Amino acid sequence: MTITQDVTTQVARIRQYVADLHAELPRNGLVAWTAGNVSARVPDADLLVIKPSGVGYDELSAASMVVTDLDGKLVDGDFKPSSDTAAHAYVYRHLPHVGGVVHTHSTYATAWAARAEPVPCVLTAMADEFGGEIPIGPFALIGDDSIGRGIVDTLAGHRSPAVLMRNHGVFTIGRTARDAVKAAVMCEDVARTVHIARQLGAPVPIEGQHIDALYARYQNVYGQTQPAA
Amino acid sequence: MTITQDVTTQVARIRQYVADLHAELPRNGLVAWTAGNVSARVPDADLLVIKPSGVGYDELSAASMVVTDLDGKLVDGDFKPSSDTAAHAYVYRHLPHVGGVVHTHSTYATAWAARAEPVPCVLTAMADEFGGEIPIGPFALIGDDSIGRGIVDTLAGHRSPAVLMRNHGVFTIGRTARDAVKAAVMCEDVARTVHIARQLGAPVPIEGQHIDALYARYQNVYGQTQPAA
Amino acid sequence: MTITQDVTTQVARIRQYVADLHAELPRNGLVAWTAGNVSARVPDADLLVIKPSGVGYDELSAASMVVTDLDGKLVDGDFKPSSDTAAHAYVYRHLPHVGGVVHTHSTYATAWAARAEPVPCVLTAMADEFGGEIPIGPFALIGDDSIGRGIVDTLAGHRSPAVLMRNHGVFTIGRTARDAVKAAVMCEDVARTVHIARQLGAPVPIEGQHIDALYARYQNVYGQTQPAA
Amino acid sequence: MTITQDVTTQVARIRQYVADLHAELPRNGLVAWTAGNVSARVPDADLLVIKPSGVGYDELSAASMVVTDLDGKLVDGDFKPSSDTAAHAYVYRHLPHVGGVVHTHSTYATAWAARAEPVPCVLTAMADEFGGEIPIGPFALIGDDSIGRGIVDTLAGHRSPAVLMRNHGVFTIGRTARDAVKAAVMCEDVARTVHIARQLGAPVPIEGQHIDALYARYQNVYGQTQPAA
Numbered sequence: 001m002t003i004t005q006d007v008t009t010q011v012a013r014i015r016q017y018v019a020d021l022h023a024e025l026p027r028n029g030l031v032a033w034t035a036g037n038v039s040a041r042v043p044d045a046d047l048l049v050i051k052p053s054g055v056g057y058d059e060l061s062a063a064s065m066v067v068t069d070l071d072g073k074l075v076d077g078d079f080k081p082s083s084d085t086a087a088h089a090y091v092y093r094h095l096p097h098v099g100g101v102v103h104t105h106s107t108y109a110t111a112w113a114a115r116a117e118p119v120p121c122v123l124t125a126m127a128d129e130f131g132g133e134i135p136i137g138p139f140a141l142i143g144d145d146s147i148g149r150g151i152v153d154t155l156a157g158h159r160s161p162a163v164l165m166r167n168h169g170v171f172t173i174g175r176t177a178r179d180a181v182k183a184a185v186m187c188e189d190v191a192r193t194v195h196i197a198r199q200l201g202a203p204v205p206i207e208g209q210h211i212d213a214l215y216a217r218y219q220n221v222y223g224q225t226q227p228a229a
Numbered sequence: 230m231t232i233t234q235d236v237t238t239q240v241a242r243i244r245q246y247v248a249d250l251h252a253e254l255p256r257n258g259l260v261a262w263t264a265g266n267v268s269a270r271v272p273d274a275d276l277l278v279i280k281p282s283g284v285g286y287d288e289l290s291a292a293s294m295v296v297t298d299l300d301g302k303l304v305d306g307d308f309k310p311s312s313d314t315a316a317h318a319y320v321y322r323h324l325p326h327v328g329g330v331v332h333t334h335s336t337y338a339t340a341w342a343a344r345a346e347p348v349p350c351v352l353t354a355m356a357d358e359f360g361g362e363i364p365i366g367p368f369a370l371i372g373d374d375s376i377g378r379g380i381v382d383t384l385a386g387h388r389s390p391a392v393l394m395r396n397h398g399v400f401t402i403g404r405t406a407r408d409a410v411k412a413a414v415m416c417e418d419v420a421r422t423v424h425i426a427r428q429l430g431a432p433v434p435i436e437g438q439h440i441d442a443l444y445a446r447y448q449n450v451y452g453q454t455q456p457a458a
Numbered sequence: 459m460t461i462t463q464d465v466t467t468q469v470a471r472i473r474q475y476v477a478d479l480h481a482e483l484p485r486n487g488l489v490a491w492t493a494g495n496v497s498a499r500v501p502d503a504d505l506l507v508i509k510p511s512g513v514g515y516d517e518l519s520a521a522s523m524v525v526t527d528l529d530g531k532l533v534d535g536d537f538k539p540s541s542d543t544a545a546h547a548y549v550y551r552h553l554p555h556v557g558g559v560v561h562t563h564s565t566y567a568t569a570w571a572a573r574a575e576p577v578p579c580v581l582t583a584m585a586d587e588f589g590g591e592i593p594i595g596p597f598a599l600i601g602d603d604s605i606g607r608g609i610v611d612t613l614a615g616h617r618s619p620a621v622l623m624r625n626h627g628v629f630t631i632g633r634t635a636r637d638a639v640k641a642a643v644m645c646e647d648v649a650r651t652v653h654i655a656r657q658l659g660a661p662v663p664i665e666g667q668h669i670d671a672l673y674a675r676y677q678n679v680y681g682q683t684q685p686a687a
Numbered sequence: 688m689t690i691t692q693d694v695t696t697q698v699a700r701i702r703q704y705v706a707d708l709h710a711e712l713p714r715n716g717l718v719a720w721t722a723g724n725v726s727a728r729v730p731d732a733d734l735l736v737i738k739p740s741g742v743g744y745d746e747l748s749a750a751s752m753v754v755t756d757l758d759g760k761l762v763d764g765d766f767k768p769s770s771d772t773a774a775h776a777y778v779y780r781h782l783p784h785v786g787g788v789v790h791t792h793s794t795y796a797t798a799w800a801a802r803a804e805p806v807p808c809v810l811t812a813m814a815d816e817f818g819g820e821i822p823i824g825p826f827a828l829i830g831d832d833s834i835g836r837g838i839v840d841t842l843a844g845h846r847s848p849a850v851l852m853r854n855h856g857v858f859t860i861g862r863t864a865r866d867a868v869k870a871a872v873m874c875e876d877v878a879r880t881v882h883i884a885r886q887l888g889a890p891v892p893i894e895g896q897h898i899d900a901l902y903a904r905y906q907n908v909y910g911q912t913q914p915a916a
């Protein structure tokens with residue numbers, strides 16, 4: 001497969017966009033060394049743009065990003081794609097509304113994943129962004145579709161844009177890659193706060209109807225997408 | 230309502246002041262992504278200046294701040310005001326001595342809020358700034374006056390300029406917005422230290438008379454408001 | 459009392475030195491807002507240089523430092539001295555070998571202080587710098603010599619250059635103010651590591667003879683004060 | 688011993704390389720004050736390049752690095768070598784495949800070391816990098832070959848490039864000094880995540896065959912050493 005003429009400009013723009021978004025991972029304390037990656041779907045093409053494998057965040061640029069098809073096969077780039085590319089590609093193949101995917105081993109979220117315990121929804125900020133608990137996906141080895149399938153199957157039963165893969169780490173999805181990065185930041189933030197709350201006793205639950213109300217309001221009213229009242 | 234000629238200069242100055250103060254939130258580790266806001270009352274006018282909703286801290290400027298009346302209705306600005314504006318406005322309507330309000334979901338303070346447990350006064354720095362425990366306010370949904378009323382009613386019974394809203398986060402007040410920011414920084418600092426102390430046993434209480442003495446001294450002697458002795 | 463001609467140059471140099479050392483407090487994560495201070499003795503004069511009260515670390519300069527006598531009385535400066543000046547001054551009056559004093563409310567050290575529990579010596583780095591446990595001083599109110607006396611009396615029975623004042627925070631001493639800053643940094647570092655070790659079980663003690671050997675070696679061999687072997 | 692003509696250029700290059708790598712220690716939060724060091728072997732010469740003792744990370748440069756022989760004896764440099772040089776030298780003498788050694792007292796790893804408890808392998812990232820648990824080495828005093836021997840003997844029984852010396856801290860090895868720095872960063876990262884997981888219950892173990900598969904894949908496929916598929 002080759003990149004057709006009409007997506008070349010798009011790909012160039014998305015390379016820059018994805019390279020820039022990677023800076024949010026160290027900036028928000030989500031990654032150690034090179035262990036975390038962002039991808040974005042190329043609209044109107046069966047392509048994605050993702051981080052090269054094992055390269056440091058300071059060295060990333062539009063030029064070093066890697067373009068693959070939605071089976072994770074290299075289409076354009078000077079480097080090998082992230083070893084997590086197959087999982088990202090599986091998500092894009094099966095969830096057409098997803099425009100961006102993020103993977104991290106952020107500390108507190110991964111600690112819940114190591115115990116295979118979902119993060120309970122005991123914060124209004126968590127109801128806003130996740131609409132309930134952050135669920136646990138299965139243990140899955142790298143190398144085939146196991147991780148991608150685990151992500152998609154687990155998210156199917158939840159409103160959460162984040163899933164904690166057992167013994168592994170976090171995958172988040174979003175309409176855009178920026179939304180997926182935001183979900184990754186908020187996932188670590190609430191995983192940390194709920195962990196710390198739990199250390200000294202049981203957090204007070206939030207009633208299901210209140211979670212529903214908070215989620216509905218946040219998805220529709222928050223931010224600048226609606227015109228000012 | 231329109232801004233009268235004689236408050237125009239004031240509003241311009243306060244827009245800059247509030248934009249600048251927002252930088253203290255990420256700098257002091259109080260916020261993730263866009264979740265935290267500062268407001269200031271416009272003296273001699275029923276107006277407040279507050280953060281726009283869902284905008285990142287790096288993108289804030291005097292121009293992007295939003296001016297509302299004390300019912301939270303937009304008066305001037307290119308963006309929608311923070312979704313917490315109603316709570317800020319309620320505080321200004323009911324507490325005339327308050328010149329600034331801050332809201333965060335800072336980690337340790339919010340963890341106490343998730344357990345609905347006040348932070349006990351076991352540090353001299355806490356006696357200085359809070360004059361006793363940091364109290365818990367009720368669970369309240371966003372969308373009407375519930376949060377504002379919860380803040381004002383809870384603070385009425387305490388010397389603390391900070392209240393931990395259940396399952397939600399922190400609101401602080403101050404004579405100035407800078408004082409409210411300081412209270413938010415100190416609230417997280419003492420919430421963290423007392424949490425860590427409690428992890429390995431019971432902190433030693435401070436006697437009520439000593440808390441009173443420390444609070445009285447700090448409010449009157451500390452800092453540069455008094456001339457040098 | 460006035461500054462005599464022959465110490466004027468010294469005072470100017472020490473103002474800069476003390477202002478610069480204050481940058482190490484936020485840089486090493488030891489302070490929130492303005493709560494922490496460094497002082498240095500002026501050699502051959504009954505004077506000390508200390509931080510002004512309630513001023514932020516970014517605003518400090520040689521010019522804003524305050525000079526007091528060893529009773530804490532203002533001798534030179536445009537600002538009120540730190541409200542902890544009496545404690546610093548007491549230390550200089552009673553411990554002639556001390557050239558610098560540091561005070562912080564650093565999180566983990568203050569958590570041990572809140573429980574009135576000394577930090578046990580279970581790390582070789584702690585044996586090196588502190589020669590044993592970091593002891594607990596008494597509860598003492600600000601306003602007279604109680605804090606200073608508590609520091610001096612507690613340190614008398616230990617090799618540690620740091621003392622944890624109950625419910626309050628850390629005071630460290632050093633031959634120079636830089637040494638006292640180093641002790642404050644190491645105090646928080648070992649207080650944090652031992653806290654975290656204790657969260658999941660009992661640390662293994664280090665035998666007293668090994669602590670003695672490590673302390674003796676570190677005080678005499680480490681660093682560049684000895685010529686290269 | 689003197690540096691022969693044909694290694695002079697190598698030594699100059701490695702001085703810069705080792706000086707630069709030291710910046711990763713504070714950047715990744717592995718060190719307090721001056722307590723941590725990196726060394727590299729000089730290829731084709733019985734020499735190593737290491738940090739000077741007790742010098743701050745900001746003051747390091749190629750010129751301030753110290754060259755010693757593989758008994759830790761000073762060969763070239765204006766400063767005394769790190770007090771840990773004997774341990775580094777022992778490793779190079781006994782493990783010919785090792786090109787770099789790192790030592791830190793990073794917080795979470797040292798907390799496990801204080802309890803003499805290995806970090807169990809419950810994260811896929813840990814299986815990738817360490818191939819199993821991170822083991823505990825013996826208590827050993829500085830001053831002879833005890834530390835070096837403890838490192839080498841402990842690592843002999845494990846795939847891990849990191850060892851936690853009891854009551855002391857971390858030593859890591861690598862084919863290059865950069866690999867050893869990466870192992871030190873990942874060691875602290877997984878020590879922290881597993882600690883936090885354990886605080887609220889037991890992490891789910893990973894089966895031995897899965898650890899083997901993850902380790903084999905990561906050592907052979909990850910990063911850019913293989914040409915892009």
